[in-house]
Amino acid sequence: MFGTLNNYLSGVQRAWSVQDGDTVAGFVSLKDKHIMNRNLYLLEPENYVERQLDPPIDEVVVAHLKVLYYLNSESRDYMEAYKNQVQCIQSVVKMLQQLKEENWCLPIMYTTCLDLRVLAQRCELNCKVSQPGEILEKAAESLMSCFRVCAADNRSSDEDTKRLGMLNLVNQLFKVYFRINKLHLCKPLIRAIDSSAFKDSFPLAEQITYKYFVGRKAMFDSDCKSADEFLSFAFQKCPRKFYKNKRLILIYLAPVKMLLGYMPKNQVLEKYDVMQFHELSNAIKEGNVRKFDEAIQKHESFFIKCGIYLLVEKLKFMVYRNLFKKVYLIKGTHQLDLESFRSALTFVGENDMSMDETHCIVANLIFEGKIKGYISHSHNKLVVSKQNPFPALNTVS
Template identity: 65%
Template sequence: MAFMSLSNYLQIVERAWNSQDGSKVALFISLRHDHACYANYHVENPEGLVERFLPGPIDELVILHLKCLHALSKMDYMGAYQIQSNLIQSFTKILQMQKEENWSLPIMYTVCLDLRLLAQKAEKSRVGINEKPGEILEKAAECLMGCFRVCAADNRSSEEDTKRIGMLALVNQLFKVYFRINKLHLCKPLIRAIQSSPFNESFSLSQQITYKYFVGRKAMFDSDYKKADEYLTYAFENCHKLSKKNKRLILIYLVPVKMLLGYVPSKSVLEKYDVIQFWELVQAVSCGNLKAFDELMEIHESFFIECGIYLIVEKLKIIAYRNLFRKVYLILNTHQIPVEALQTALVHLGQSDVDLDETECIVGNLIYEGKIKGYISHQHRKIVVSKQNPFPPLTTLV
């Protein structure tokens, strides 16, 4: 953007507002637009000048926007966040007053995204201060919910003028906050609101991909792996092929979900999207090498914890047990496998603290999950497996 005087800027905003060009107004009150870099927009007390050029209620938004830029120029992230919070509250009232129109939705998308990003910076700037972790982001979510309620309360049935078509963008912003502060239970009513919306087909593909990604992650944490697979697969397959970073992010959660459902990812896919950390783990699981599995969990512990998937990946050990027991079955070549033989294999691979009862318990879980077809004869301490396909095969993903 070429250098523009503040008065020219205000005139452009006025014309955009009067013509109800929400997208253009959004640009000029965005903290990420080019104008935000220029010092002449960093005004501590812009009221007098702004009120000369702009009518209400847009004047209040621009005044707060310029004050926010001033705070940011001083690297006062907490002050900027508080000003942006006030801006959102002012905008929510404007949105509520616009009973029969939705042209200002692009403004809502912009100011809400800016608020979330500022809240994250404010959180980081408050590290070490006596502040409850996540408190700023939680308060930011309350501001976002104000806009969400206005959109959700719009009863008009035409997608051309209803504010409900703005719900998904807000839900995605709220998801990003709730996942960051680990309050996933707050996602549930938002998911219900979107599922019951008659405008699901009106949401943009990019918004749907983000939504499916977060709902898929939540389903994964809720141990609903089939739903997680459905949603994460949708997000991965519909994500633009050039968005390699986003595809990688989706795969970090999709890979362990697929493996828990019995699918084995190919090395080429893991290499293509730079999640090769999973490959040696895949090999350890596929071979039933419990010792290697434990070692790799320790090696990649920080990566798995950082991604929030450590406990999910650890559950893959049950697949490793299945593959180890299948090897024992093939070696013994019998449908009646002594529990002691399975325990011996476990001890050989570093599971020295597993006794016969625990071995039976592991087998019981595998039978319950359908990974082994058979039953346990407790009286004879044997596992009696089916004569037809006792170990249902895993599927390799191309």
């Protein structure tokens, strides 16, 4: 396709003149098949491009052709390719500003911004950087320049507003911020989308991606109910054919559900190959601390890799709660000697548990609403409510 440079440029000009944003986006995409054409690898394509293309698309294409040159040079210079992709984004910003009354050009922005993020990631892997994440963070600044232009479009027309491009950019920025572990930078973006009049008008695929990241952000903020709401939306709306995406969502949704007292079904865990949570679920139901610790240890690398190790560790208090409920049922009294709890903990493998530590566990369970009662320190007893002393976990606020 596009055997000569002239043919390629003619194709770009035709698509540009009829305002075919999707086709133009393909011509400047690093995923399109035209990138295999050696005739397009030019270090100085300005003279050729400016003769055939109208501004402002000419500057975008010039930068794109330079990116192809550096990516396909013998040394494969990712850093120079990245720098020219930054220049490409700057030209896209000019394009957005010049086409004030139109948004058909948004696909061009989507494509070039995606390529910038991917190139930044390649630079992080293949180039020497003074600090990890430095290039990605600078790439995010370029993405923000596009976001500001879109957010500043105050026209009331739903069809032509550039604000419809905000969510795509927010999702790109989320991917950067999560990768460099700067989640606090997500807050203003979330506010911008939540206050947008178009938040329900964005494409479903973009909404799913957005809910996934906002759900993860809520999870790290210990807001399990919000995390459950967002991640459940993403999991339910994500089409079945995207198995990997649904599995990824479930990896975060499962522990959130468990913290809220809902144990995942075995068939769902098996379907998406996340049986690590099945062992944890069984240990929680049984109140088996030893079994829980063994499951954590066995799948430690998986939990750490997914970034949910600390979240999963919080489930241990649910194990304690179910163990103590068994003690309560065995004793059959509302005044329980705390020594009985310490003995139960010792029985299930917590051999070094002191009485002070036992007090602390019980106090935390009371504070979290997992036990209704109070500690009588003078008698070293836990006095539980006569009505529903161990509320169902999915009712605990």
